[in-house]
Amino acid sequence: MHARLFLKHKNILIFQKGNILHFSDCFSKCWKCNYPHKSNFFCSKCNALQKLPKDLNYFDIIGVSKDFDVPVTDIQKKYRQLQSLLHPDKFGQKSEVEKEISRNVSSLVNKAYTTLLHPLDRGLYMLKLYNICIPEEKTSLDHEFLMKIMEKNEEIEKYSENVEKILEFTKENRITLVRLTKQISQAFHNKDIDQATKLLIKMKYYVNVDNKLKNFRQILGVIE
Amino acid sequence: MALWRILPPKLIELSKYTLSKTPCLYYHPKVLDHYDNPRNVGSLDKNDESVGTGLVGAPACGDVMKLQIKVDDNGKIIDAKFKTFGCGSAIASSSLATEWVKGKTVDEALKLKNTDIAKELSLPPVKLHCSMLAEDAIKAALSDYRIKQQSKTSDKSDK
Incomplete structure (x- = not known):
């Protein structure tokens, strides 16, 4: 040596x-x-x-900066590049050790990718990096906000068979999600983690509404 | 699907039985029963003085639950309604909660614990918070009713 x-x-x-x-x-x-x-x-x-060091976060793994605003196209591009090198299919002829490492690393890359892709999951993951977890049982949410969500859900269920209304609600909800994404980005930018947490909790509700609308669109046979 | 059509009816019944035994079934039959036939879904007039409304949410899952109780002059809960937008366990927990509080007095209803709901529905540990949400909803509805009653009596004494 x-x-x-x-x-x-x-x-x-x-x-x-x-x-x-x-x-x-x-x-x-x-x-x-x-x-x-x-x-x-x-x-x-x-x-x-190689095995990945344990202290890497998902941003490190994909190879993008730890930023809420990181463009989705960048994440997708890097992810595809990585999987074209790491996927277990590429290691069919290699030793068992390398096959095993490839399986582990590749699945970790998948996990990192799916987490970073959606703003909600990305935001929640960033909170996790700040050691913040949203508690399951904390029910003291803003009453007015809960009322709004309740009414929104009721309205959607009422018009669940009306294609036009469902499409209108979808559009409305998407606008809300885009607005929230911008606000969350601003909060992270200002290092206001409390505010980011509050906004991400709200976003979770609107994402649920979005999923519900998606479900109704499928039942109604709406092609997007 | 074609296979189902040619199977004799008895065998289909049998297959339903065996299917329910497969480990991929996540929810307890009681949860599924409440999910498929929820009891007391709906709303009561929230401006009614004898009605208490509880509105709670679980931030981690994005669930929202509304539970309302109607109390008669003797302090007995004569009606209960709920509306929950969330997972099957949350719906089942609130459905069961409305069933249980009906006919109880306000004080008895306060004693209802989330562990009782969780036990009745055999909720797994990851779903325990759904039963807590139902308990919180009952408590919120009861406290809303109490506040209404107190302001009613203070109004009377003012007059």
């Missing part, structure tokens, strides 16, 4: 041939050839697929 390496953690100093280098990225050894590699998916020496 001509190089002394202090591995595994972020912000580590690496002494290499007397030079001190500072890396903020995660380093670990390749399971196959022992070569220290940066937190890439593949070893830069032997090209073997």
Whole structure:
């Protein structure tokens, strides 16, 4: 060993041939050839697929910035690129170890992708990164808001067989969701996590309404 | 589907029985019963002085539940209605809650616990919060009724 390496953690100093280098990225050894590699998916020496470090969040995995406003097209593009390299189908001829790693990494990438794709799930995941979880049993919601949601649901059920009304409600609800997305983005931008939490709770209700409308559209045979 | 048509009727009945035994069934039959035939769905006049309205929501799942009670002069709950937009367990919990509070006095209804509802419906741990929501709805309806009664008596004493 001509190089002394202090591995595994972020912000580590690496002494290499007397030079001190500072890396903020995660380093670990390749399971196959022992070569220290940066937190890439593949070893830069032997090209073997690597296990992912445990501390990576979904944004890191997909390779986009940790931002609520990250464009969906970027997420989709990166996801497709990743799966074209990581999918278990690509590892049919490889060793069992690599097959196993591919299955795990690929399913993790899928999970990251589906979580980041929808604004609600993305927002809730960002709250999780701030260590905030929306409690299941907390029922002290704004009374007026609950009333509004109740009335909306009742109205939808009343007109569940009226195609025009259902389409009108869908349009209305979509506008509300877009507005909420913008507000949530602003809240995250201002680092106002309380506000983001409140808005995400509201969004959950409107997403439920959206799903309900989708269901009715399917029953009515509306083609989109 | 073609297979169903050519099967003798008795065998179809049998297959229903075996299907209900498969582990993919998530809800308890009692939950399904309340879900398919919910009791006391509807609304009471919320401006009526003898009616208490409870409106609660579960933020994590985006469920909303309205439970209303109508109380007679002797403090007995003579009618209860609910409306829930949420999962099957939430609907079943509130349906059962209206069934249970009917005929009880206001004080008796206050003693109703979410654990009783959860036990009756055999709710799994992940669905316990649905029964809590029903309990909260009853409590909210009762407290709304009490507030109405108190303001009524204070109105009278003012006169």
